Amino acid sequence: MPIEIIGSLLTNRGSEIHPGGPLIDYPFLRRLVRASEQADFDRVLITQISAIPDPLPVTVYAAARTERLGFLVAHRPGFVQPTVTARQFATLDELTGGRVALHAITGGIEAEQRRDGDFLDKSSRYQRTGEYLQILRRAWTASAPFDHDGRFYRLRGAVPTRPRQQPRIPIFFAGSSPEAYQVGGAQADVHAFFGQPLDQIAEEIRQVGAAADAAGRAQAPRISVSFRVILGATEQLAWEHAAHILAVTRQRLADHGGPKVLDGQPKEPPAVGFQRQLRAAQRGERHGNALWTALATATGYGGNKIALVGTPDTVAAALAEYVDLGVSTVLLSGFDLDDDAVTFGRELIPLLRQEVAHRDRRRLAVGQPPVGSAPVGDAGWRTAAGGPDAPTGEPRPAR
């Protein structure tokens, strides 16, 4: 079984080192979409926060320009009724020929939740996500209208809606708090973490595994880890590139009045997922050959800031060590999303696939399960998701 490699899709080139530009930069978006498919990413993540366009139309746009690329579409439970979301994702799945997975993001920053009208406390938010995911699964698989009576939702005669993927759309889930482990362990197909040193990821995998056991699941969720990636032709060039990114990031933060997120000063501690990145940074600026924490320290508040730095060989080898821990999925994003997608596709992704296949052969030889053998969406994701053979209708390029 292959490793699953996920890229990032944003509608403009905004990053730590670039201002955003137009809300939807169509030439940029077209390049990024094409580059992501050519780079042989399995999927791209399309994020959801209150400050950027809704991810669903972005996905439809990207699907019109690709044939194989899968989409990991972020969705924050609690803002739209779950049966509506189930219909939206089922329709999206149909329109994309079965290329969609849902990434449930519960949210770790209260100020951001309140912008869209969510005033629940964090522990209740995760409980609501759990109930929400139960309803999604039911709406995708039920054969007749159903009722539901829960703590957060009540339904009478809810109408099921079948997605193209059978039995249902894969569910990714993110979170590193005890409440998050519980929900993900019980319900996620893939539980996603921010990048951290190997021992911290191993600890998270144990927690999710224990939660899956407690929920009585036969198999724990697959595990995804997200990294920023900084490549260079030599180690020295890669670290020079990293130093440049750090310097520009610091300068831009200083120009905007110091570390902060969103457009208001945070009045609350960072989300647990970011606290774990800061913990890694406190333990050291570098871990192993490639892992680099300086951006977490510099930015100080949120997001995915742990980087792997080095030659493609070094970074592929570093990622393979996570695969050896039980990681099936990696999310890799750069700082110049479109150019980086091209570079990753040319230099890193083939090496990484090769390295994991090599290690899988060794694992099989000693009777160990290969990477990614846990089911996704109650089926193997490779067979369920729309591969090159999946009919996609006759999508025409947008004019």
Place this chain on the structure above:
Amino acid sequence: MSVELIGVLSPEGDADAGTGRPGRPAQPGALQRLLDAHEAAGFDRVLIPAGPPAPESHLIAAYAAVHTARLGLLVEHRPGLAQPSVAARALATLDQFSGGRLAVFVPVCAPENERRRDGDFLPQQDVPARDREYLQLLRRTWTAREPIDAEGRFYRFEHYVNNVPPVHGRIPVYVGGEGVDVAQLARQEADVLILPASAGPAGTALADPAPAAGAGRAAFGVTVELSPGAGADVLVDHLRAGATTLILHGYEFDGRLRALLAEVRAQAGAGRIGETIR
């Protein structure tokens, strides 16, 4: 006299769309043919109905936005099922990807059994007030230039920053539904009131129930079921009675449809999308 001619995209009931499987959304190829046919026939817009069990309207609208060039879109959006700022952003994103071709049809005051399928258990007597607050917040979110707070009877949010505005600053709102509150709600919170098919030319009086002093009056539209062989006169009668928007059902894509729409337009004088917007 201007006229806006709107067709209805109903993939689930359309043999041509090839969706003989209830509860499964339309296939992209069939959807593309339907969109092309509407564009070629000369419709100004298509109404995209919401499920269930039809495919979800926002996604069909997204597909239509990306796969057509000129056709206006009228996406059905049911109130009360999403936080208003989230809904406003979702609609504004659709508008962005359509290059400003989006309008939204909001069926207000929906009956209890329909609402409960999707978890809306608000007592029926509160629905008109809730729908009003929802419509007001949509518009406020679209046009906000500074961070906004909401502290209403039904919705509350804090420090929403409108980073995703509609292309033209706001999105035209069409309102329809049954009950005495609908016309008043439309007059105060919408651009166009859509009357049900049964209203007929005589029913257009519904559009103007005792106008409050100083309150504007929404333009209004009529839903018309075309009978086979119907001529332009049937449609023009509605325009003479004051309707500016006609939502047509029951047509087939043959040469006659294009001629019929052209004839209505000729009799009405050239109409254009957007003229109905206050």
